[in-house]
Amino acid sequence: MKFTGRFTVSPESSVFSLVMLPLLGAALVMLAKAFLKGRMAAGMQFTAMLVGLFGPWLALLYTFPLVWSGLTVEGVIGNWSGVVGITFQFDGLAWLINALGYTVAGAAWIYSLGAGPRGPVFSSVFLIQTAALAATAMTADIFNLFVCLEVLGIASYVLVASSEKNGAFLASFSYLMVSASSMVFFLAGLFGLYRLTGSLSYSGISQALLALPDQGGGLAAISLSLIIAAVAMRVAMMPLYGWLPDAHALAPHAVSAVLSGVLIKTPLFALSRIMLIVPLGAAAAQLLGYAGAATAIVAVLVALSQKDAKRLLAYHSISQIGYVVCAWGAALDLGMDTMAGQHLMTAAFLHAFYHALFKGLLFLSIGTSTDRAGSRNVYTLRGAASTLRQSGERLPITLLSFIIAALAISAIPPLNGYASKIAITYSLKGSWQYWVLSAASIGTIASFIKLSRIFWPQPARIRLMATEEPSAVFMPSVATARHSGLPAQIVPGPMTDTSAVKRANLPVGISQAMLALACVASGLAAPWLYGFVLRLLDSAASLGFTSLNPGPALYTADNLLKTLYMVLAGFVLFRLAVSALGSRLLSLVRDRHRGFHGLFLSFAVGLSVLCVWLLLV
Amino acid sequence: MHSHVGQGEVVLERILILLLFLIGFAGIVGMRNIIKKIFGLTIINSAVVLLFIVEGSRIGNSAPIIDAEIGLVVDPVPQALMLTAIVIGVCVTALALALAFRLYKAYGSFDIDEIHRQVHRES
């Protein structure tokens, strides 16, 4: 405060510019739409997107020294009284989530410049969603968390519906019903906590609960489980994941990348703020960690059975979020003031971050390839690589991107997925979760071998089994091709206008190259990043990691051998999966009955299990 | 406002609000018509709003507006929170109805099972 003559930006202001800049961008987009015409409007919209998606990086740079030195920017929004006002907390965790969000959102926006969707409504909703992510990351007030989750939710319902598919309306509707109902349960939980404590801020709630005779007793346990179940629904962990595959598979590719990469993880890390400080938080986290391990293995088996390429990726998102939740739950169970807890949380965040990079890349590259090829059926589509070449891609960026991302998600060294999976399994070694997660990794490898077949050269004769018909859903060209008796793959997809494809190539290529480089670079710099994240996460607990801790050794003979065995096992599993018996079994999994009420039944069951767990501990 | 309300009536109010919630929830889960499902969503939202407002108003006897003659006001926090929750609920309902409209146009039915069947056939 000595330099009063100089214009200084207070930390609070710079922190909130992370939320306000995208909102300002959204306002500019709408103003351009309302007042300007033609080229001017397009120019202003472009500028607004730049301001909203890349301006926050300045704020992130500006606040970095603060969080790096272990400080937390916290207080009440608008300097109102803390009794009623909204408290916020911007620490290393919030910084990391923001960095993650703006990386993926920026890449997805560049991709959307080429492959759509475009237009002012998409742009403003996309920016609003990004702003809500930033706000969710730093809120420390339970009702504000509700509002942030609702903004995130409503933006994503609209974005999912923005693809031009009828199925997407059903996906968006199911997602809306499930998540809006779970938010009402959230409110009921909030009612219980407010009734007990008279406070809305996390710290106020936990202090008041600790002061109560039996820490709030049954009402506190039930309220907490209502809130956790509602957030877990957004995170799509077992058994609450039923809405995700349709929503993520049918959204536009750029939106899928953001939904899978960022949107399902931010609520999880936002939840950790309250679970760290309330009584029973650790017990709840323990159960969620178990559910995470189960999610990882169940979802990968379902993924292996899918025939729609993007739905397969969506199930892998569920499986990978299971890894994250497993490590996250174990970390909160141990407590963030222990060394092991810190390491597990670091591993969880790193996997969330790396997953955002490689899953975003997978959605973009698979989206590009299947659009160009005109089919999304994993069983029948072949030769996607040559289709890409024919559509004018001189450098095989899409193919390379897919290879890098698939290797990363399969945890092949030296890519980033390897580093984070080693970090997670290292910390869990000896427990049953270790074996479950390793088994899930084998399934991942098998399933990506299966997915990679779409790029293999076209066989002379196309096997068309009864269950393996080309998907005629949204691809009119495929339907016509089938009627005329031609193999579906030869006919160019919906993007027949070559000039449009050529124009789209540049942004599509740039966004994929960005993410692919990020995957490789974060894989190579993994030990350094590990120390970086560890130190940032430690800012709250201050165990004093002053030097960069490189984490568990990556390239030991043990780890490499294990990877080799897993790849071999993956090949075996893949062969089994495509064998006659295997495909029949998998088609049973794929075609199992999924009704709308099943989503709610699983919510009710998950909620009551969590309640009973919390009441019993 | 509520000082003359007996303990039995308080419990009855709570039970009625809970029943309202359960009716709405059963509607969401059990009704096949998607418009009725949306009604159910609105009902459970209203039930929780009622719960907040009714319970929050038991501690005072005048509206939360500071006047010259000052009594004990009711808790204004639940009212302000529910104002937000109501607006959000309305917005979600509007969006859900728009989606139902599009689903009807695409599949000619409001029946969730029928829509599911047709979507499944498409894919």
Place this chain on the structure above:
Amino acid sequence: MSGRARRILFLAQIALCVLLVAAVLIPVFLSSMPWPLSARDYLQANGLAESGASNLVSAIYLGYRAFDTLGETIVLLVAISGTIAIIAHGGAVLAQGYGLPSGTASEPARHLPPKTRTELLEVVTGKLGPVVLVFGVYVMMYGHLSPGGGFQGGVVIASGIVFLALGSRVDASNSLTSPENLVRIESAAFALLLLAASSGIISGSGFFGNPLAGAGLTPVAFIITLNAIIGLKVGAGLGFMCIAMLGRGK
């Protein structure tokens, strides 16, 4: 499985679902814990002085918790643009934004069919529209003193706009009910709201702080301003949505 067995299974699942939820919610809904007094006591003692609004609900949602209100406004904004985009056309939903192309598959037609649009409706709504608008402005501007405020007033204003639109003769829409103007009002009000929310940085009270609190002015002016902006935004947005649903998109 026969149809009957499937029906029974379905009903059993529904019953299980409702019973589980009831079991979880009974302790929450039927709790008889005494209601906490801390927030009420604090607000009754300090709310008027700190925010300037004697309506404590307004003091909370435009003062203490204005950030929540911004989020709520944004939900409304997204819902309106999303609803219009989803209803409006059958093709690329968001790609063309608000511009509702005429002649798309979306009915209803531009004008209501003569049956629903009687002489009586036109006369009554046309005359009532301005009155409703004035009442909306009153509710909006007096939100700091009495029940009301931006959202409530905005909804009344929106119904006034709808009345005017219904009352105007076929296609003789006046400038208040034209979608172009409503979109302009809505987007300008949103930008103003963001500016107002950020104005606290200049006076040092930070985002969503009351910039007038430190400047020696009465802090209630800030709440009145926010009420007016939000009222305009909500009124224009909801009015536009209703007019678009009436089929007068362009």
